[in-house]
Amino acid sequence: xxxxxxEDQISIRELAGKIxxxxxxxxxxxxxxxxxxxxxxxxxxxxxxxxxxxxxLPEKVGGSAFALFEVCQVLEAVGQNLAPxxxxxxxxxxxxxLSEFGTDEQQQRYLAPLVKGEMILTAAVxxxxxxAAARPVCVASKSAEGWxxxxxxxxxxxxQEASAVLLxxxxxxxxxxxxxxxxxxxxxxAKVGLVTTAYEPQAHLTFDNLMVADSDRxxxxxxxxxxxxxxxxxxxxxxxxxxxxVAEEALKRTAAYTSERVQFGRAIGSFQAVALRAAxxxxxxxxxxxxxxxxxxxxxxxxxAAAAVYTAKWWAAYGGNRVANSAQxxxxxxxxxxxxxxxxxxxxxxxxxxxxxxxxxxxxxxxxVLAERDIHLTTI
Numbered sequence: 001x002x003x004x005x006x007e008d009q010i011s012i013r014e015l016a017g018k019i020x021x022x023x024x025x026x027x028x029x030x031x032x033x034x035x036x037x038x039x040x041x042x043x044x045x046x047x048x049x050x051x052x053x054x055x056x057l058p059e060k061v062g063g064s065a066f067a068l069f070e071v072c073q074v075l076e077a078v079g080q081n082l083a084p085x086x087x088x089x090x091x092x093x094x095x096x097x098l099s100e101f102g103t104d105e106q107q108q109r110y111l112a113p114l115v116k117g118e119m120i121l122t123a124a125v126x127x128x129x130x131x132a133a134a135r136p137v138c139v140a141s142k143s144a145e146g147w148x149x150x151x152x153x154x155x156x157x158x159x160q161e162a163s164a165v166l167l168x169x170x171x172x173x174x175x176x177x178x179x180x181x182x183x184x185x186x187x188x189x190a191k192v193g194l195v196t197t198a199y200e201p202q203a204h205l206t207f208d209n210l211m212v213a214d215s216d217r218x219x220x221x222x223x224x225x226x227x228x229x230x231x232x233x234x235x236x237x238x239x240x241x242x243x244x245x246v247a248e249e250a251l252k253r254t255a256a257y258t259s260e261r262v263q264f265g266r267a268i269g270s271f272q273a274v275a276l277r278a279a280x281x282x283x284x285x286x287x288x289x290x291x292x293x294x295x296x297x298x299x300x301x302x303x304x305a306a307a308a309v310y311t312a313k314w315w316a317a318y319g320g321n322r323v324a325n326s327a328q329x330x331x332x333x334x335x336x337x338x339x340x341x342x343x344x345x346x347x348x349x350x351x352x353x354x355x356x357x358x359x360x361x362x363x364x365x366x367x368x369v370l371a372e373r374d375i376h377l378t379t380i
Contacts, residue, residue, distance in 0.1 A: 003293075005073075008066070008070070009069065009070055009073055012052070012055065012066075012070050012073045012074065013073040013076070013077070015050055015052065016047075016050075016052055016073060016074040016076075016077040016078075017077045017080070019043075019046050019047065019050055019052070019077075020043065020047075020077045020078060020080075020081045020083045021077070021080070021081050023040065023042070023043045023046065023081075023083075024040070024043065024081040024082060024083045024084070026341045029082060029341070029344065030339065032084060033199065037084075038084075038158070038160070038161055038201040039084050039085050039086055039120075039158065039161060039201070040083065040084050040085055043083060043084075043085055044085050044086075044117050044120075045117045047074075047085065047087070047117065048115065048116055048117025048118075049117070051064060051115075052074050053087075053090070053091055053095075053114060053115050053116075053117060054111075054114070054115035055070050055071050055074060055091075056068060056070060056071045056091075056095075056096060056099065057091075057095055057096075057099050057111050057114070057115055058099055058107060058111070060104075060107070060108075061107050061108060061111040061112040061114075061115055062112060062115040062116065063099075063111070063115055067300040068096070068234060068237065068238070068296050068299050068300050069293075069296045069297060069300055071091060071092060071096070071238065072237065072238060072241035072292070072296050073241075074087065074091075075087065075088065075092075075238055075241040075242040075245065076241050076242065076244055076245035076248075077245060078242055078245065079241070079242035079243060079244065079245025079246040079247075079249070079348065079352070080245035080246070080248065080249040081245075081249070082246070082344055082345065082348055084199075084200075086120050086122070086157065086158040086161065086162070088157070088235075088238055088239070088242065089120075089121070089122040089123060089157040089158050089162070090114060090119075090120050090121045090122065090158070090162070091114070092234060092235060092238045093121075093122065093123035093125065093157075093166065093231065093235055094110070094114075094121035094122060094123050094164075094165075094166045095111060095114055095121060096234055097123070097166055097179075097218070097227060097230075097231050097234075098110055098111055098121075098166075098181070098218065099111065100230070101179075101218050101219045101223065101227050102181075102218055103215075103218075105215065106181060106215075106216075106218065110164060110181065119163050119164075120158055120161050120162040120163060121162055121163065121164055121165070121166070122156055122157055122158050122159055122162040122164075122165050122166070122184075123156075123157075123165060123166035123167075123231070124138075124153035124156045124159075124165050124166065124167050124168065124205060125166070125168065125228070125231060125232075125235070126153070126154050126155035126156065127153075127154070127168075128228065128231075128232045128235070128356065128357075129354070129355065129356050129357040129358075129361065136151065136152045136153055136154050137151050137152075137170060138150065138151030138152070138153065138167060138168070138169040138170065138207055139151055139169060139170055139171075139172045140169040140170065140171055140172060140178050140180070141172040141173075142172075142173075143211065145211050145213065146211060146212055146213040146214045146215075146216070147169075147178075147180070147211070147212050147213075147214070147216075147217070148209050148210065148211055149167070149169050149180065149182070149207050149209075149210045149211075149212060150207050150208055150209055150210070151169065151206075151207050152204065152205060152206045152207065153165075153167070153204070153205045153207075154204055155194065155196075155202045155204070156202060156203050156204075156205050157200055157201070157202050158200075158201055158202075159184060159191055159201075159202065159203035159205055160191055160193060160201060160203050161201065162184055163183070163184060163185070164181050164182060164183055164184055165181070165182050165184050165205070166179065166180075166181060166218065167179070167180045167181070167182045168224065168228055176221075176222070176224060176225075177224030177225045177228060178217060178224045179217065179218040179219055179223075179224050179227050179228070180212050180216050180217055180218065181216050181218055182207075182210065182212055182216065186210055188207060188208050188209060188210040188211070189205055189206070189207055189210060190205070190206040190208070191203045191204070191205055192204045192206075196351065197347050197350050197351045197354075198344075198347045198348045198350070198351035199347070200351065232356065233295075233299060233305055233306065233309045234299060235355075235356050236295075236309050236310070236312070236313040236356040236357070237292060237295045237296050237299060237305075237309055237312055237313070239313065239316060239352050239355045239356050240288065240291070240292040240295065240312040240313050240315070240316035241292050241296070242352055243288065243316040243317075243320040243349065243352035243353070244285065244288045244289055244292060244316070244320075246320065246324070246345055246348045246349050246352060247281075247284070247285055247288065247319065247320050247323040247324065247349060248285050249345065250323060250324055250327040250342065250345040250346075250349065251278065251281045251282065251285060251323055251326075251327060253327070253341070253342065253345075254278065254281075254326070254327040254330050254331065254342075255269065255278060257330070257331055258274055258278070258330055261332075268330075274330055277326050277329075277330065278326070278330070280322070280326070281322065281323045281326050281327070284315070284318075284319035284320075284322050284323050285319065285323060287315050287319055288312075288315045288316055288319045288320065291308070291311050291312040291315045292312040292315070292316065294308045294311075294312070295308040295309045295311070295312040306365075306369045307366060307369045307370070310362045310363075310365045310366040310369065311362075311366060313356060313357065313362045314359050314362035314363060314366065316352060316353070317352075317353045317354075317357075317358050317359035317362060318359040320349045320352055320353050321349065321350070321353050321359070323349070324345060324346045324349030324350065325346075327342060327345065327346070328342060328343070328346045
């Protein structure tokens with residue numbers, strides 16, 4: 001693994017950081033969250049104009065054909081600035097999945113307008129972070145016109161803003177996992193908006209005999225579970241990248257605040273307890289960075305990445321939680337004010353912590369991987 005960013009990766013990182021930071025300022029955030037807007041349309045257009053929505057999408061649809069690692073550089077900037085845009089849902093969950101498994105027609109229909117910022121996509125895959133007994137189910141039955149889908153999906157991000165959703169469903173007869181791209185403007189889909197921790201717009205979707213064509217199916221027979229497994233690996237790594245951005249900026253702001261906040265005649269950052277807690281946060285952030293880099297690199301190299309991904313997402317959940325709580329605590333009572341910027345970082349960190357499964361779920365997943373490999377740990 002190469003531990004230095006390439007010139008292209010540095011350029012992408014700097015470009016995304018400047019565009020998003022210039023737009024998503026603290027002053028903008030205060031005004032935005034008092035508005036009725038669910039995402040920042042001008043910023044979405046700016047990202048499209050800069051080519052950042054198509055970073056890892058095929059050149060034939062207007063993308064740049066980079067990989068997940070480059071996408072993660074944008075996601076770090078999204079997290080650092082708490083940018084209210086559907087980048088994870090559109091570009092990662094739906095976009096990268098269609099880029100790898102979609103047909104040419106599906107890619108032209110969905111990815112070409114996504115690259116231009118003219119379409120928002122999403123994916124109904126929140127159940128990947130749920131225990132099996134609690135997972136919502138959609139059932140697909142074969143019909144003369146194609147497929148009829150009924151069921152429900154929870155916590156679908158930007159479902160009321162998106163044009164189409166990547167939808168897993170179980171075959172009614174065989175139980176096989178199938179994946180479809182579904183038009184969200186259909187009258188057979190009921191949407192109920194949800195209030196989320198970080199104020200990301202989500203919805204509970206109910207499907208009642210929704211008719212979809214064979215051409216709407218993503219992947220062929222036997223590929224459904226493969227697609228879901230790959231999507232979970234990619235999504236977990238992407239969330240880890242975004243969480244790194246959130247945590248790193250939260251700690252940076254905390255360092256500045258504790259250097260200026262004076263108590264007992266001294267800056268509180270000079271107190272040993274504060275300094276040690278900040279140092280622990282720095283260690284957590286570097287662990288988050290190195291583990292997510294390894295996960296993204298292994299995925300991009302088509303190597304076995306399961307253990308690396310679960311480790312990265314564990315650090316994102318555990319380390320992100322520690323850093324966010326420490327940052328909130330070291331700001332004192334002011335951070336309890338829900339209008340104060342640090343409070344938003346705390347909410348975003350909690351949101352990223354539970355996406356794709358919390359720390360305990362990642363440990364359970366990692367344990368399953370190690371057990372399958374028959375790895376024996378020897379204690380001395």
